[in-house]
Each structure stands twice: as structure tokens, then as C-alpha cells.
Amino acid sequence: MSNIASNLKFLRKRKGLTQQQFADVIEIKRASVGAYEEDRAEPKYELLKKIAEFYDLTMDELAHDIIDEKWKPTPKSNASNLRILSVTVDGQQRENIELVPVKASAGYLNGYGDPEYVAELPKFSLPMFNQGSYRAFEIKGDSMLPLPSGSVIVGEYVENWHDIKPNQTYVVVSKEEGVVYKRVASKFKDDKGLKLLSDNKVYEPYWVPAQDIVEVWKAKAFISTVLPEPSPEPTMETLTAMMAQMQKTINSVVDNK
Incomplete structure (x- = not known):
């Protein structure tokens, strides 16, 4: 479940911005700010990314964390890709x-x-x-x-x-x-x-x-559309090497008895 609406409202007020002031900073219409904060619409990816950067948050934090007075940001680490992965689904809601x-x-x-x-x-x-x-x-x-x-x-x-x-x-x-x-x-x-x-x-x-x-x-x-080639026929040289290796293995077994 997304927490974008409540998070946007809390973050804007904490910065002391009106909806119009926030709209001017992000370069969107004031009506859009109202729609996002009232959960009547959600920002598209690029706008969500811009808002997250404005508040120095990850997109994952902005979308999924409950951001309030008690909230503490997760220590940022390069070990985890925290952005939202974009996927598509088929008619049965299975990922393509x-x-x-x-x-x-x-x-x-x-x-x-x-x-x-x-x-x-x-x-x-x-x-x-x-x-x-x-x-x-x-x-x-x-x-x-x-x-x-x-x-x-x-x-x-x-x-x-x-x-x-x-x-x-x-x-x-x-x-x-x-x-x-x-x-x-x-x-x-x-x-x-x-x-x-x-x-x-x-x-x-x-x-x-x-x-x-x-x-x-x-x-x-x-x-791949390139099918594997069959193994080449063994040459006299490779057969000789194989026989020598087999003889070496046999001698090793005999010596250890």
C-alpha cells in the first residue's frame, strides 16, 4: 500500500510550504498537489523521483514508509537498489x-x-x-x-x-x-x-x-539462434595423449597397492 498522499502532506507542512509554494518549487499545478495529498492521483515516476530528491529521500521511502514525527530515515547504502522496479504484467497479472x-x-x-x-x-x-x-x-x-x-x-x-x-x-x-x-x-x-x-x-x-x-x-x-557444433573427431595426437594419461593412472593405482 502506498503512503505517498500522507507523506507528501506531512513533508510539505514540515517545510512550512503552502500547496501553491510547493507547486511552484516542483513546477506543477497547485490542483495536482491537492490531488496527490488527497490520494485522488499519484505522481508519475519522473515527478515522484523529483519530489524524493527535493526532500532528500529515496523513492522507496517516499512511497512506502510512514513519514511522521517519529520517522527516522534508513541509513543509505549502495548495497541495495532502493528505487521502484518498473515491470509489466500479462492478462493474468503475472510479470512479463x-x-x-x-x-x-x-x-x-x-x-x-x-x-x-x-x-x-x-x-x-x-x-x-x-x-x-x-x-x-x-x-x-x-x-x-x-x-x-x-x-x-x-x-x-x-x-x-x-x-x-x-x-x-x-x-x-x-x-x-x-x-x-x-x-x-x-x-x-x-x-x-x-x-x-x-x-x-x-x-x-x-x-x-x-x-x-x-x-x-x-x-x-x-x-541463442547459434546451435553448438558437434565435437571434432579425435586425432591420433589426442588419442595418444589419452592413452598416456590412462597408463599413468593405472600405474599410480598399481604402485599404491
């Missing part, structure tokens, strides 16, 4: 998997939290992913070979970044790098962020600062 194609990756950095932008993304569902929030990202390049360029990574939303596990792969959305699919080298660190690795060792590992990260999605599956 929204697809972010390569051509939409640049726009995603600006629109990831905008419900209208997310609603315009292609959508699909997979029966094995019916719990949690998922998004699909098309990847480009050879940094994560053998996964081919053009593969689609299906990721589960990670709310608390301290849940990120080393040596597993994630889609990381950041202000500087945009949308990348990488392997995480170490646990999330508040003071440093994430160290990311490419499976293709040609690429050097690098750090993404905590303050630059906006979303993290744990890779759960991938979709």
Missing part, C-alpha cells in the same frame, strides 16, 4: 519478461525506471520463470565467448547487491558502461563496487564503482 535488444541498450540507461518506457519493450514469458522479476538482454561482441554475440541473457532482478556471488554471471547496468554481461570476480563492496571479468581472457578485468551501478540481474538462462 521484457526484452532489451542491443539497439535499445543505450535508451535503457535512461528509461529503465520509467513505466512508460518499460511498457514499450517487447515482452514474453517462460513457464520455468514464474517467481521473481526477470528481464532479457541481448548481448553483442565476443567478450563472453563461447556464448556467441546476439545471444539473449534472461536475468533475475537482484535487489540486494550483497547477495551477488563471485564466479557467477550477471547483467550489470551502470552509468558509464551501460548494459554489460560479465562474470563477477568478487563479492560486492560498498567502497569499490563490482570487479567484472570477461570469459574471453583477451579482455582485462575492471571495476565498476558502486555509485555508478543502477541495476544488477543474475543470469538464469540464455537464448
